[in-house]
Amino acid sequence: MLPRRPLAVTLAVAALAVMAGGCTDSAPPEQARGGRADVTLDDFFIAPQRIRARPGRITFRITNKGAIGHTLRVKQGGRDVVAIKTLLPGATTTATVTLTRGDYKLVCILGNHEVLGMYGTLTVR
Secondary structure, three states: OOOOOOHHHHHHHHHHHHHHHHOOOOOOOEEOEOOEEEEEEEOOEEEOOEEEEOOEEEEEEEEEOOOOOEEEEEEEOOEEEEEEEEEOOOOEEEEEEEEOOEEEEEEOOOOOOOOOOOEEEEEEO
16 A cells, blocks of 8 residues: 655645746736736736836836735846835735836845746836
8 A cells, every 4th residue: 555645745746836837938928008017926926927018108016916025126237127115915006117128127026036936027129
């Protein structure tokens, strides 16, 4: 007879498989429409992970749907163009900025959240 795995171990393995599956950028980029991009922060990913936008004014609507606090930085090179401080679970905020053509990085800067999957890209063309 084979030994039985404890339920907690089985659930932990299943949760890791689901989280690993969510940390991919194989989905097509989400297009910002009408100068607006909705961004969801969760434990531990940013959705959408890839965004495309046109140059000009863009408003980010950021919602934390996670169980812990998260931040959002939109960076170009070493410069923050959007810097959202820690959003508590359930909180929503907005930030409006004028962006030029280029590639931007989306990231949560808390602890090791970026390493855990809280990153993305914004392409402005």
